[in-house]
Amino acid sequence: MKVSPHHLLMFTLTGLSCTRSVTSFAPILTSLTQQPRAARSFSLLAEAIANGETESSTATTQKKKVRTRRILSGVQPTGNLHLGNYLGAIKQWVEFQNTGKFSSAKDLDGKSFEEKDRDVEVVNENFFCVVDMHAITVPQNPDELEESTLKSAALYIAAGIDPTKSKIFVQSHVSSHAELAWLLTCVTPMNWLERMIQFKDKAKKAGTDSVGAGLFTYPVLMAADILLYQADRVPVGEDQRQHLELARDIVRRFNDQYCKGNPYKKRCKKAGLPTYPVFTEPEAMIVKVGGARVMSLTDGTSKMSKSDPAEASRINVLDPPDVIRDKIKRCKTDSLPGVEWDNPERPESTNLLNIYAAVQPGRSREDILEEVKDMAWGEFKPLLAEALITHLEPIQKRYAEVRADDEYLKTVLREGAEAAEEIAERTLRAAKVAMGFSVPK
The missing domain is CATH 1.10.240.10 (Tyrosyl-Transfer RNA Synthetase)
Known part of the structure; x- marks a missing residue:
C-alpha cells in the first residue's frame, strides 16, 4: 500500500496557504491519507512526504482515493482586526473550512484550482494561528500584546472558524516555529533578504537606526511557518508573492546542502527517518477578495492597513x-x-x-x-x-x-497548539537530523 500526500498551505500575515505532491511550501500543509492502524507504525514524517495513495469504500462499493490536505494561515494580533483582514483572509478561511475551496484562488497563470480526479475524496485539516512573533518585528506594548492576541483568536471564532472543524493556536505557543526559523536564518544569504521590498519600504519609513534585526529576517520566519507543515501550494495575496519565492529558494538551498548523498542517508537511517528531502517546494495560489484588495478609506490607491496612523x-x-x-x-x-x-x-x-x-x-x-x-x-x-x-x-x-468565557478560549488555543506542535516537531526533527544535530530519539 502506498501513502500519498496532497498538500495545501495558506499563509496570511496581516493577515498565508498551499497544495502539491512530493515537494512543496506553505503557511498550510501536508496531506496524509487515511489508512489502517498497522500502517501507522511507519514514521509519520514518511507518511507526510511519501508519494502514493490509499483507498476507501463507499456505500456503493466504489473505491476512492483519500487525500488529506492541511491548511495553515495567520494574522498578526496588532490592534483591532480591520475589514481588510476579515474580507481578505478570515472570511476566506471560513469559506475553505466549510467548502474545501477558495473560490477566488488562481494559479500564477490566472487559472482556477480544481480537483481533477473525481475519484479522489479530499479531507481537510485546518490550522489557523495568531502570528504574534511576526507582530514584534515592530515595537509592541507589552501590556497590550496578550490582549490583542486573545482578541484576534476570539475574532477568528466569532467570524466562523469552528474549533470542532479547525485548530486555532498562537504562533509563539508552538516553539518549532522559532527554532526552525533560526536554522533557516543560518542557511539564508543576507543578499536574499536585502532584496525584500517590504523590508526596504518599512526601513525607509522608520530609519535603519531604529528598526530591529527581526524586521530584516522575518521573511525567514514566514518561510519556517510554511515549511513546518510540508505544503505544496500556498494561497497568498499578490503582496506576499516575493515571500513565497524566498521560501522556495530556501527549500532548494537547504535540500541541496543537507539532503543529498550517503552521509545524509546514514543520518536518516540512524534517526529512523526516510531519506526524502526535508522540505517540499511550495507553489503559489494567488488569492484576491472579490477581484480586488480592500483599500484605505482615505486613499483608494493604498491598501487598508493597521499601520496607518489615521x-x-x-x-x-x-x-x-x-x-x-x-x-x-x-x-x-x-x-x-x-x-x-x-x-x-x-x-x-x-x-x-x-x-x-x-x-x-x-x-x-x-x-x-x-x-x-x-x-x-x-x-x-x-x-x-x-x-x-x-x-x-x-x-x-x-x-x-x-x-466572556476566558476558559473556553484558552482551552481552544491549548488544544490547537498541541495539534500543531505534533506536526511541526516532526519536520523540525528531520531538519536537525539533516544538518547533523544530535537529536534525542
Whole structure:
C-alpha cells in the first residue's frame, strides 16, 4: 500500500496557504491519507512526504482515493482586526473550512484550482494561528500584546472558524516555529533578504537606526511557518508573492546542502527517518477578495492597513455602528456623478463598491450596480454603512460571547497548539537530523 500526500498551505500575515505532491511550501500543509492502524507504525514524517495513495469504500462499493490536505494561515494580533483582514483572509478561511475551496484562488497563470480526479475524496485539516512573533518585528506594548492576541483568536471564532472543524493556536505557543526559523536564518544569504521590498519600504519609513534585526529576517520566519507543515501550494495575496519565492529558494538551498548523498542517508537511517528531502517546494495560489484588495478609506490607491496612523482609514471589525457610520460618511470620494466599478481614475468608487459587494455575498455585481449606479455619494454612503453594520453585527455579538468565557478560549488555543506542535516537531526533527544535530530519539 502506498501513502500519498496532497498538500495545501495558506499563509496570511496581516493577515498565508498551499497544495502539491512530493515537494512543496506553505503557511498550510501536508496531506496524509487515511489508512489502517498497522500502517501507522511507519514514521509519520514518511507518511507526510511519501508519494502514493490509499483507498476507501463507499456505500456503493466504489473505491476512492483519500487525500488529506492541511491548511495553515495567520494574522498578526496588532490592534483591532480591520475589514481588510476579515474580507481578505478570515472570511476566506471560513469559506475553505466549510467548502474545501477558495473560490477566488488562481494559479500564477490566472487559472482556477480544481480537483481533477473525481475519484479522489479530499479531507481537510485546518490550522489557523495568531502570528504574534511576526507582530514584534515592530515595537509592541507589552501590556497590550496578550490582549490583542486573545482578541484576534476570539475574532477568528466569532467570524466562523469552528474549533470542532479547525485548530486555532498562537504562533509563539508552538516553539518549532522559532527554532526552525533560526536554522533557516543560518542557511539564508543576507543578499536574499536585502532584496525584500517590504523590508526596504518599512526601513525607509522608520530609519535603519531604529528598526530591529527581526524586521530584516522575518521573511525567514514566514518561510519556517510554511515549511513546518510540508505544503505544496500556498494561497497568498499578490503582496506576499516575493515571500513565497524566498521560501522556495530556501527549500532548494537547504535540500541541496543537507539532503543529498550517503552521509545524509546514514543520518536518516540512524534517526529512523526516510531519506526524502526535508522540505517540499511550495507553489503559489494567488488569492484576491472579490477581484480586488480592500483599500484605505482615505486613499483608494493604498491598501487598508493597521499601520496607518489615521484611524479613519479603516473599518475595524469591532467598530460600533456610530463609528462605522461616521467613518463612511467622512471617507474620501470624488466629485464625479454616479458610482462605478473599475474606472482607474476613480479608485475610491471601485473600493467602496467592492466593500459593499463583499458584505452582501449573495448578490451579483450586476445587481448591485443596477441599484447604485445613479446614486450620489450622499445616497450611497449611508447604504454602505448600514450594509457593513448588518454584516458585522453577528460577528460582534459572537465575539462578546467568546471573550466572556476566558476558559473556553484558552482551552481552544491549548488544544490547537498541541495539534500543531505534533506536526511541526516532526519536520523540525528531520531538519536537525539533516544538518547533523544530535537529536534525542
